[in-house]
Amino acid sequence: MNSPSNKEDLRIRLLIVDDEQSIRKLCVTVGEALGFVCLEAESGDSALALLEEQPAHMILTDLVMPHMSGLEFLEKVKKLLPRTEVALMTGHGSIETAVQAMKLGAYDYITKPFSPLEELRLFLRRMAEKVRLVEENEFLRQRMDSETAAHGIVGSSARIQEVLRMVSRLKDTRTPVLIYGESGTGKELVARAIHFRGVFAGRPFVAVDCGSLVPTLIESELFGYEKGAFTGALKSKHGLFQSADGGTIFLDEVGELPLELQAKLLRVLQEKEVRPVGSNQRVKVDVRVIAATNRDLEAAYKIGAFRKDLFFRLNVVALHVPALRERRSDTPMLVHWFLDRFAHDSEMHVSSAAMKALMQYDWPGNVRELENCIERAVALGNGRIIDLGDLPPAIAAGSARPVPPCPRAPRRRARWPSIRIWLEPRRYRNRPRLQLGPPISRISRELRSSASLSR
Incomplete structure (x- = not known):
């Protein structure tokens, strides 16, 4: 049986179970004042029958009742409605039993008589906040498009939807694509989506981090080498372009390539062939090239830091991946995407205060920084709810870390x-x-x- 739906903008339904009518009426009065739809039952059996017809978000039940105890009722409810929160009312002499009930999945307990009555109102309000949090989290999870999430591109904002529309247009083409975006925005995820959603999905996808390649070995890594081409070349080896033949090669941080290699890359793109180091023979390759950069390559070629002809060869289609601060509305969906990944089977949620801080933070490291933040919170958190105390101080404060000042510019700015x-x-x-x-x-x-x- 499913939990109650969210159709009435989550107007919470509260079921009060107690064999004393006066207690039920008192709880109904407080619950209705809080805006809840209140239901009553005088026993565990009648409550279960009522729940079959009208599922509730919250249940407040007495611990000691005739025929069926509160503990027995709790166990049956958790089998029937696992997401429904159950709290217990108990006398002072049965607190130990109430603690045992919490170990069985109860939300909490409150002692009778309610003195002052405000204590009951605050108790029910806190319980309702948790219910709303769980329901909102579930709603966000359901909004995640399964096809989008399969490649980790999560979001419903206009900016990210435009990226996804471009992915859809490019997925079946061989047109070179240059993806722009700050570090951590997910440029490789976009490249993978272009490849794996199209007709070339069954062919190779080779990702190359140009910034991490050893300068003296870049050419041999990309284009391969012949046996004896250099010290240590004990046998011939295919380069990454040959490994990607028929598929896609993704050149991440292409702006990091040295100028002398940029000329050779341009020839490969124009001639569709590579020449391994130490060989006089050229090898034909059919490779779609997707490149990415976090730099302004147009400004770079204007000062001679990047080849102009290579820029125009790569920049046939430009695709801009927005920074996370430019699509803040996607933050909750991303948070729950990462929670599902890192929390595994445990149901963890994010408090309203923590989510507000996550949305206010500027995320200089973008989605990658958010991913690290949620992984840390899951690893260090003590309960099922991630709160402000589980976040790094700068993020809990909702402010971006300061960017270090640039060195003082010299009088002449030639370089x-x-x-x-x-x-x-x-x-x-x-x-x-x-x-x-x-x-x-x-x-x-x-x-x-x-x-x-x-x-």
């Missing part, structure tokens, strides 16, 4: 644009490593060189 382009993409990427930025020695050399030009 500063290239320094800025080199620095900016690394601000977030390197920060988790003890807040370290780029090598100080390299920045100093660039600034000294620039300053010397102005003398």
Whole structure:
């Protein structure tokens, strides 16, 4: 049997179970004042019969009743309506039994008589807040499109829906695509969606992080090499382009490639063939190229930091992945997506206060930072609800971490644009490593060189 639905904008239904009519009437009065739809039953048997016809969101039951005890009733309700919250009313002498009931899945217990009556009102209001939280979480989970979630692109905002529309248009083409977006926005997820949703899904998808390749080995990694081409080349090896033949190669952070290799990459894109290192033979490859960058490549080619002809060859279709702060409305859906991944079988939820903080934070690390935050909260949390105390202090405060100040610009800015382009993409990427930025020695050399030009 399913739990009660959300059709009436979640007007909560409260069932009061007690063999004393005066207690039931008192609870109904308080519940209706809180806006609940209140139902009554004088025994566990009559309550179960009523629940078969009218499921409730919340149940407040006496612990000691004739024919069926509150504990027996609790166990039967949890089998019938697992998501319904059950709280117990108990006298002072039966608190130990009430604690036992909580171990069986009860929400909480409240002692009778209610003194003051405000105690009962606050108890029911807190219980209702949890019910609403659980129902809202379930509603968000149901909104996640299964096809979208299959590739991790989660969201219903206009910005992310435009990305998904572009994915749908590009999935069956061989057109080069250049994906723009800050670090952590999910550029590789978009590339994978383009590949795996289309007619080429059964063919290879090879992802290459251009920024992590060893400079002296980039060419051999991409294009392969022949036996004896260099020290240690004991046998011939296919490059990543040959591995992706017939499918897609994803060049992440393509702006990190050195200029001399950019010329060779351009030839591969134009001629559709590669020449392994140490070979005089060219090998035909049929590869769709999807590239990604967190840099402004147009500005880079204007100062000579990126080849203009390669830029236009890659930028046939430009696709922009928005930063998380530009689609804040997707935050709750992403949070529950990550909760499902990290909490496994346990039902964990996020409190309203914590969700508000998550939505207010600017997320300089974007979706990747949110993912790390939720994984941390699940690992360190003590209960089923993630609250403000489970979040890092900066996120709980709802403010982005400060960006470190840039070095002072020299009087003549001939080289500063290239320094800025080199620095900016690394601000977030390197920060988790003890807040370290780029090598100080390299920045100093660039600034000294620039300053010397102005003398």
